[in-house]
Amino acid sequence: MFKNSIFRAAAAHIAPVYFDPVASAEKAVSIIAEAAANGAKLVAFSEAYLPGFPVWAAIHTPVKSHEFFQRYIEASVFANGPEVAMICKAAARHSVIVSLGISERNPNSVGALWNSNLLIDESGRVLNHHRKLVPTFYEKLTWNPGDGAGLKVSDTSIGRIGNLICGENTNPLSRYSLMAQAEQVHISSYPPVWPTRPPEEGANYDNKAANLIRAAGHSFEAKCFGVVVAGCFDARATEIAAGGDPALMKMLDECSRAPSFFVDPTGAQIGDSLIDEGIGYADIDLAKCIEPKRFHDVAAGYNRFDIFDLKVNRRRAVPITFDADLPVTETPVADDSEGGSAH
Numbered sequence: 001m002f003k004n005s006i007f008r009a010a011a012a013h014i015a016p017v018y019f020d021p022v023a024s025a026e027k028a029v030s031i032i033a034e035a036a037a038n039g040a041k042l043v044a045f046s047e048a049y050l051p052g053f054p055v056w057a058a059i060h061t062p063v064k065s066h067e068f069f070q071r072y073i074e075a076s077v078f079a080n081g082p083e084v085a086m087i088c089k090a091a092a093r094h095s096v097i098v099s100l101g102i103s104e105r106n107p108n109s110v111g112a113l114w115n116s117n118l119l120i121d122e123s124g125r126v127l128n129h130h131r132k133l134v135p136t137f138y139e140k141l142t143w144n145p146g147d148g149a150g151l152k153v154s155d156t157s158i159g160r161i162g163n164l165i166c167g168e169n170t171n172p173l174s175r176y177s178l179m180a181q182a183e184q185v186h187i188s189s190y191p192p193v194w195p196t197r198p199p200e201e202g203a204n205y206d207n208k209a210a211n212l213i214r215a216a217g218h219s220f221e222a223k224c225f226g227v228v229v230a231g232c233f234d235a236r237a238t239e240i241a242a243g244g245d246p247a248l249m250k251m252l253d254e255c256s257r258a259p260s261f262f263v264d265p266t267g268a269q270i271g272d273s274l275i276d277e278g279i280g281y282a283d284i285d286l287a288k289c290i291e292p293k294r295f296h297d298v299a300a301g302y303n304r305f306d307i308f309d310l311k312v313n314r315r316r317a318v319p320i321t322f323d324a325d326l327p328v329t330e331t332p333v334a335d336d337s338e339g340g341s342a343h
Contacts, residue, residue, distance in 0.1 A: 092124030
């Protein structure tokens, strides 16, 4: 398990080309190349990197956001679409593992989306396809609930990697379902901003503090490393999301920006921490996950499985199933036009 335990991880604290999935994918390809050239074996992108996080849903009333939603549908991507294929090819070309957040189009509905994350191995193969279980707050106006099919820890060449998206890192059962699969590296993906009340009105949410609390808490409990990656919200995204409204653009400009950073199995920060756009790096040694397990290993000796029992449904949710076509044998109906009867 620890033969190749030391590797470099990269957090791509990068702004997509908002609402442009092809250009965003091309940008991701260049970031993967740069990170690989700097020795990274894992490159993680933010929540909904393709085609950008739907901040517009937070700042416009629902009845005034239909046009935004339609544009966002058209800019979102299929999990097996050409934009994702570009990034899979880049992962294979540079021999790196990639974690990618996407707004995923539903192949069963022209008007439905999921908030999803793909883990792609160094051969370009998708190892895990996770859909966020519950969209958070205003995200419910954009994304549908996911399912448990992606609550998996993937065994990779650099260790056992799990992922949760944003608010899922607040769900202790989601987190425990990964801890109990021998998770060694936990990727938490976040949006670039989370609009809230301004300080003068009693702001009740600090995304910087909240993301650090969640990352440190999970890594301390799981005794794993944490890669926390948020996106950037640039001028293009601000103008599009605000619909050109100067007041809304000002409000978005004043929102606190989420950082990207890394934590070790004690919950302490390591490596780079970024607010401005760029790539952050940290060197990870998985052997450091062992000693803390002696103190409290909640997936083994520091638990009571005779008292607690958690069951996880990992079936992929589908809207309809069809039975296989079967040959039809018709029973002939007697002709009673001349008084005959059927027996």
